[in-house]
Amino acid sequence: MKLPLALDGAALEADLRRIEARDWTRHVVRQNYRGDWDVLPLRHAAGETHPIRQAMPVPGAIAHVDSPLLAGASYIGSVLTKLRCSLRNVRLMRLTAGSAILEHCDPGMNAESGLVRLHAPIRTGGRVSFRVNGTPVVMAPGELWYLRLSDPHAVDNDDAVDRVHLVIDAEVNDWLEAMLAAGQ
Structure with missing residues (x-):
């Protein structure tokens, strides 16, 4: 579901360009993908x-800290605040x-468990297919999405450009519950 918080897609892209030359870490669960799926921790x-x-x-981590990379992505930092x-x-x-x-x-x-994963597309193409429970979810830069990822989901990037999302794991509280209730 798309959340009612508009983001600046161009500013997200500018932050990405500033830090994307850094060393990305290959996703560790290799049986979940084909090709290249990488992570840059913020x-x-x-x-x-x-x-x-x-x-x-x-698992079990309580405290979380910003990585030094986040300092090079000021707009993303403002989104997080x-x-x-x-x-x-x-x-x-x-x-x-x-x-x-x-x-x-x-x-x-999922929201019922108290922890959600939010997606903000930064760079994507018209031939990217993101599906949750077999249903396509079309997301565009400048949008923030909650996806119930405890359900089956998959992504195909048949485009010529790399797909990059800002992915945020957030704890559900009253504010986030209100955002979810207002989402579409």
């Missing part, structure tokens, strides 16, 4: 120094042209 579990552990949610809820992992996720995320489920990633 916020991660406190105390984690290994790139893989910074790139992925760490607009989210009046506790944030856990925040990362850029890149699915390269011709790659696919195979159908899978992310257990516990």
